[in-house]
Amino acid sequence: MDWPIAEVARMSGVTARTLRHYDEVGLLPPARIGANGHRYYEEHQLLRLQQILVLRALGVGLPEVGRILAEQVDEVDALRGHHLRLLAERDRLDALAGTVSRTIADLEQSRKDGNPMTINRPENLFEGIQPSQYQESLRDFPEHAEEVARRVAVMTPQDIEAGQRERTTQMILLADLMAAGHPADAAPVQAQIDAQYRAMTELRPVSAEEYRAVGRSCVDNSAWRSAYEAIAPGLAAYQRDAIEAYATTRLS
DSSP: OOEEHHHHHHHHOOOHHHHHHHHHTTSSOOSEEOTTSOEEEOHHHHHHHHHHHHHHHTTOOHHHHHHHHHHOOOHHHHHHHHHHHHHHHHHHHHHHHHHHHHHHHHHHHHHHHTSOOOOSOGGGGGTTOOHHHHHHTTTTOHHHHHHHHHHHHTOOHHHHHHHHHHHHHHHHHHHHHHHTTOOTTSHHHHHHHHHHHHHHHTTSOOOHHHHHHHHHHHHHSHHHHHHHHHHSTTHHHHHHHHHHHHIIIIIO
């Protein structure tokens, strides 16, 4: 039995255009091409597509996906490996969600009491977060990633933790504004985005177009999207839209 490309797109949620691209780069050739020029896929291709999508969900780039698929010998062994990676990622996201939840609760309580937040175990702030994962998420911005790596190399563990804490706090503050109903281009939101932009430019100059690309990566980059969505559903797109508004009004 085989399925036409339109049916495979419907089943998998992948666009026909993406499936054609996978064919063009040699990642997922169809089982056959019909007399009408349409691509058709059989069970083997569907299993391969599943592996591609699993690896993409884990943040693996297409060139690396191709290498992994080319090197694997047994499909069952490969799927076991993917399964273990998915379970590890699930556990990491569960830990990250718990970390963020505790921080939100502590911040809300401190506001209610009118006292600064007291952190009895600061290491709890960073459960599920690793500096290497943050740097890996910058892979689409090699110049910035290089500068971040250079700075991290000379930072103390305390400095790294402080940076992680600041990023988490920024995300929570933005989530608060989103929950309060502020549009992405509202003044309080733009003030937060301005602070984020200034922090980036302390490392190196960032153009309007590059900052827009950073905003799009909040949604397109699976690692970033997972971090934002762990705090509040819709936060990734909210951050993207806020950056787009900032780049248009402040940087263009």
